[in-house]
Amino acid sequence: MAKYVGEKIKRTEDPRLIQGIGHYVDDIKLPDTLHVAFLRSMYAHAHITGIDTSEALAAPGVVAVYTGKDVADKVGAVPCAGALPDLKVPDYRVLANDHAVFVGQPLAAVVATDKYAARDAIDLIMVDYEELPAVVDVEEAAKEGSPLVYEEYGDNIAYRLTSGEGDIEAALGAADKIIKQRVVHQRLAPIAMEPRGVLARYFPGEQELTVWSSTQIPHLLRTQLAIMIGIPENKLRVITPEVGGGFGSKLNVYAEEALLGWIAMQLNKPVKWIETRRENMQATIHGRGQVGYIEIGCKNDGEITGLRYNVFADMGAYLQLLTPAIPTLTGLMLSGCYKIPAIQMNITACFTNKMATDAYRGAGRPEATYVIERAVDLVAAELGMDVVEVRRRNFPQPDEFPFATKTGLSYDSGNYQGALDKALAMADYTGLRQMQKQARDAGRIVGIGVSTYVEICALGPSQAMPAGGWESATVRIEPTGKVTVLTGISPHGQGEETSFAQIVADEFGIALEDVTVIHGDTAIVQYGIGTFGSRGIAVGGTAVFLAVEKLKEKAKQIAAHMLGADASSVTFKEGKFSKPATRAASVAGGVSDPDVPVSEAPAAALPEPNVEDKQISIQDIALAAHIARELPPGMEPGMSATHFFEPTNFTFPFGTHICVVEIDKETGDIKIVKYVAVDDCGKVINPMIVEGQIHGGIVQAIGQALYEEVVYDEQGQLITGTLMDYALPKAAMIPHLELDRTETPSPVNPMGVKGVGEAGTIGATPAVVGAVVDALSPYGVRHLDMPLRPEKIWQAVNQA
Amino acid sequence: MNKAVSIKVNGTAHTAEIEPRLLLVHYLRDVLGLTGTHVGCETSICGACTVMLDGQAVKSCTILAIQADGSSVTTIEGLAANGVLHPVQEGFWEKHGLQCGYCTPGMIVAGAQILLRNPHASDDEIRHGLEGNLCRCTGYQNIVAAVKYAAGKINTQAASGD
Ligand code: FES
Ligand code: FES
Numbered sequence: 035m036a037k038y039v040g041e042k043i044k045r046t047e048d049p050r051l052i053q054g055i056g057h058y059v060d061d062i063k064l065p066d067t068l069h070v071a072f073l074r075s076m077y078a079h080a081h082i083t084g085i086d087t088s089e090a091l092a093a094p095g096v097v098a099v100y101t102g103k104d105v106a107d108k109v110g111a112v113p114c115a116g117a118l119p120d121l122k123v124p125d126y127r128v129l130a131n132d133h134a135v136f137v138g139q140p141l142a143a144v145v146a147t148d149k150y151a152a153r154d155a156i157d158l159i160m161v162d163y164e165e166l167p168a169v170v171d172v173e174e175a176a177k178e179g180s181p182l183v184y185e186e187y188g189d190n191i192a193y194r195l196t197s198g199e200g201d202i203e204a205a206l207g208a209a210d211k212i213i214k215q216r217v218v219h220q221r222l223a224p225i226a227m228e229p230r231g232v233l234a235r236y237f238p239g240e241q242e243l244t245v246w247s248s249t250q251i252p253h254l255l256r257t258q259l260a261i262m263i264g265i266p267e268n269k270l271r272v273i274t275p276e277v278g279g280g281f282g283s284k285l286n287v288y289a290e291e292a293l294l295g296w297i298a299m300q301l302n303k304p305v306k307w308i309e310t311r312r313e314n315m316q317a318t319i320h321g322r323g324q325v326g327y328i329e330i331g332c333k334n335d336g337e338i339t340g341l342r343y344n345v346f347a348d349m350g351a352y353l354q355l356l357t358p359a360i361p362t363l364t365g366l367m368l369s370g371c372y373k374i375p376a377i378q379m380n381i382t383a384c385f386t387n388k389m390a391t392d393a394y395r396g397a398g399r400p401e402a403t404y405v406i407e408r409a410v411d412l413v414a415a416e417l418g419m420d421v422v423e424v425r426r427r428n429f430p431q432p433d434e435f436p437f438a439t440k441t442g443l444s445y446d447s448g449n450y451q452g453a454l455d456k457a458l459a460m461a462d463y464t465g466l467r468q469m470q471k472q473a474r475d476a477g478r479i480v481g482i483g484v485s486t487y488v489e490i491c492a493l494g495p496s497q498a499m500p501a502g503g504w505e506s507a508t509v510r511i512e513p514t515g516k517v518t519v520l521t522g523i524s525p526h527g528q529g530e531e532t533s534f535a536q537i538v539a540d541e542f543g544i545a546l547e548d549v550t551v552i553h554g555d556t557a558i559v560q561y562g563i564g565t566f567g568s569r570g571i572a573v574g575g576t577a578v579f580l581a582v583e584k585l586k587e588k589a590k591q592i593a594a595h596m597l598g599a600d601a602s603s604v605t606f607k608e609g610k611f612s613k614p615a616t617r618a619a620s621v622a623g624g625v626s627d628p629d630v631p632v633s634e635a636p637a638a639a640l641p642e643p644n645v646e647d648k649q650i651s652i653q654d655i656a657l658a659a660h661i662a663r664e665l666p667p668g669m670e671p672g673m674s675a676t677h678f679f680e681p682t683n684f685t686f687p688f689g690t691h692i693c694v695v696e697i698d699k700e701t702g703d704i705k706i707v708k709y710v711a712v713d714d715c716g717k718v719i720n721p722m723i724v725e726g727q728i729h730g731g732i733v734q735a736i737g738q739a740l741y742e743e744v745v746y747d748e749q750g751q752l753i754t755g756t757l758m759d760y761a762l763p764k765a766a767m768i769p770h771l772e773l774d775r776t777e778t779p780s781p782v783n784p785m786g787v788k789g790v791g792e793a794g795t796i797g798a799t800p801a802v803v804g805a806v807v808d809a810l811s812p813y814g815v816r817h818l819d820m821p822l823r824p825e826k827i828w829q830a831v832n833q834a
Numbered sequence: 835m836n837k838a839v840s841i842k843v844n845g846t847a848h849t850a851e852i853e854p855r856l857l858l859v860h861y862l863r864d865v866l867g868l869t870g871t872h873v874g875c876e877t878s879i880c881g882a883c884t885v886m887l888d889g890q891a892v893k894s895c896t897i898l899a900i901q902a903d904g905s906s907v908t909t910i911e912g913l914a915a916n917g918v919l920h921p922v923q924e925g926f927w928e929k930h931g932l933q934c935g936y937c938t939p940g941m942i943v944a945g946a947q948i949l950l951r952n953p954h955a956s957d958d959e960i961r962h963g964l965e966g967n968l969c970r971c972t973g974y975q976n977i978v979a980a981v982k983y984a985a986g987k988i989n990t991q992a993a994s995g996d
């Protein structure tokens with residue numbers, strides 16, 4: 035009966051976006067808005083011994099200048115939600131007071147009548163810096179004698195943590211071979227194409243503060259901002275208009291958001307700050323930033339006996355919302371899609387004088403997948419086995435699900451062989467290997483990489499989450515029959531205005547056009563958690579689905595009452611409730627209203643519900659529920675249901691990616707000549723959107739594998755400060771991607787959906803690196819660290 | 835010292851007194867309120883600010899508004915004609931050429947430019963034609979498909995003579 039679910043439905047978001055008439059934060063114009071610009075630390079590590087703002091204050095158009103001293107006891111610290119034993123949480127303030135810990139840290143805010151004037155005045159602020167030695171390299175930071183980011187801690191260790199199960203010593207002891215490899219997960223910049231931005235307005239009479247912010251988490255942001263600024267949460271409204279991408283970078287609570295809110299309250303005027311790209315590179319969270327040591331044990335037949343991963347995790351200079359939690363996610367996923375009898379991870383999380391790291395698409399899981407997939411490739415290389423065979427050898431079988439890992443997880447469902455076989459067939463793996471042999475004989479450098487990944491999605495059960503992992507939805511049918519959905523998630527490109535409408539329209543048997551999905555306004559939408567961790571459909575969508583079910587049940591009771599039938603005998607199909615044919619109609623004529631004389635009834639009264647003999651539409655029931663003259667005894671009027679969905683487990687999408695590369699011997703240039711991906715994200719609501727998510731994810735992964743890296747020099751200066759220096763993949767650098775799917779429903783939620791937002795980013799990086807390493811294996815290469823720039827490749831080829 | 839400029843935008847003549855340093859993108863967004871043109875980098879890399887200046891796609895973040903004095907500008911808001919989407923806009927909708935939509939106005943203008951120069955552009959030519967535009971969401975594949983779709987549409991229209 036599904037008309038929309040499972041179909042490629044064009045997105046309802048698009049008409050406004052393709053015409054340039056949607057509204058991102060900077061597109062919202064309020065009268066008398068003042069503009070804010072920030073002075074940021076030019077040193078990675080320094081004492082601030084003085085700030086003189088007098089000249090800036092006197093500049094034309096400048097209304098106010100604030101420094102750390104002005105706000106020290108007014109605005110609270112930037113929050114960190116990580117709850118780990120013995121975690122050191124620096125007291126990081128919205129403006130630095132006397133100690134700057136990274137390049138780009140805000141020191142002062144200028145407020146002026148226009149943005150040009152605000153930026154001009156920044157140059158007029160005099161800062162006395164006393165430069166301190168900077169800590170840049172994460173492994174150096176962990177060493178005794180390293181300069182310290184925070185003297186008071188005595189070292190740079192934010193926390194240490196050991197996780198995993200099974201006797202790792204015994205497991206490695208039982209191995210025929212132990213392979214060790216150091217791997218680097220370089221720092222990346224998320225680079226949402228829309229930088230961050232905040233607009234804040236305060237109404238002193240109503241004592242209401244409204245903050246428009248380009249965020250993924252409007253409700254969590256509201257709670258945290260209320261605490262930081264010290265105003266009642268119910269006097270603060272956060273609105274998230276169109277958001278131009280997030281990728282985790284907007285899953286946070288930033289200094290600028292709180293400061294703008296506070297400034298609006300000081301000046302009683304709207305204030306706006308739109309991040310420049312340079313600020314975005316400096317002071318929006320980075321991702322990854324791990325250096326790890328793999329130790330994997332295997333039998334001679336390829337069976338994995340154990341895995342140890344000792345990792346130095348670069349926290350940066352302070353902790354943003356989830357900074358310390360990211361490496362722990364790596365620990366959860368180290369088993370990959372393999373049966374590994376013992377796993378141990380030892381995290382040494384360190385402070386450095388760089389921007390904080392935090393969730394970037396995949397958030398800790400791409401690191402895990404990269405570790406285990408590289409490790410499996412190393413096993414294959416060591417044993418002289420095919421990379422596919424080693425993988426197969428260690429897969430759990432489909433009937434072994436739910437599958438318990440030695441990292442403490444229970445994988446919900448899976449068929450790893452199925453996805454692998456499909457991808458091998460699509461790519462013609464046997465043919466590819468023959469082609470490779472011929473190419474090599476002809477002196478060409480060709481490689482094939484395979485990644486069989488599993489990821490953890492639908493974040494998640496609240497027990498495992500720092501601030502709630504449930505999601506909410508309210509579904510209402512208005513008196514005119516239009517359906518309104520209020521969702522607690524906050525999509526920013528994922529298309530849930532469309533996919534949620536697909537679910538609702540099918541469940542109610544109505545037209546897609548009759549459903550409107552509203553999100554991202556805390557004054558309209560009930561509390562929700564937000565969009566991240568591939569949770570939109572699996573948690574948010576399930577909340578919508580269950581709210582619809584509640585409403586259908588209520589509608590059924592009303593239908594039975596109006597049709598004069600027993601609820602158990604009433605059926606619902608294509609938008610209409612029907613009673614069995616045998617019973618005579620009894621409700622014709624309706625019920626008169628005994629209390630309101632007809633003459634006093636409002637002139638523009640609602641229309642009457644249309645009750646046919648044996649059936650009634652859901653819209654007419656909604657109307658009847660609002661008129662409320664004909665409801666079953668004791669039933670609440672209205673047609674609205676809210677559901678807060680708490681998932682019982684995560685979901686675990688998986689798949690196989692195959693990448694083929696050819697390397698130019700002369701230049702070291704890598705060309706991806708074929709890319710095949712078979713992903714399984716459970717049931718699919720809109721295949722077009724799913725494909726789009728996978729495309730985008732794969733390209734970000736290719737970016738990490740080949741091009742992207744946030745680089746700081748030894749003094750902690752940011753070298754990649756603009757998009758001229760930070761290499762994002764462009765269209766011509768990317769091959770055509772061949773996609774297919776398998777479909778293994780999740781038992782965790784009623785729709786069987788799993789989530790897909792991060793799959794590409796997680797699955798693709800090891801396939802690309804594996805292909806390059808495979809290409810270079812005749813030159814004795816078993817591993818190379820990302821990004822695989824031509825220079826590195828050229829050296830491997832020409833200096834072998 | 836403010837300067838007077840007159841610029842035709844989406845077919846309508848506008849005159850304004852502006853600071854000589856005002857960027858064209860800020861003139862469009864802040865003076866005229868045409869906020870469909872976006873800013874993603876301010877350094878001529880991302881292409882979110884792409885508009886047509888006298889028929890040529892340019893990056894409005896690196897042009898002063900006074901340099902456009904006497905010129906004619908088409909922004910994303912001016913692409914649809916009489917309520918009918920431009921074929922490239924239609925292609926983006928049909929082929930899921932956008933996710934967050936932030937790069938989209940620039941991509942659509944750049945796509946239109948590619949087809950103006952070469953209505954039969956191949957996948958490769960389209961990818962190279964988009965050299966100056968970054969998208970972080972889509973992985974470009976559906977953007978290429980969108981421009982192809984538009985090419986097909988434009989060529990059929992041309993063939994049928996309307
Ligand atoms: S804003 Fe003009 S190219 Fe990026
Ligand atoms: S659609 Fe988001 S940047 Fe292109």
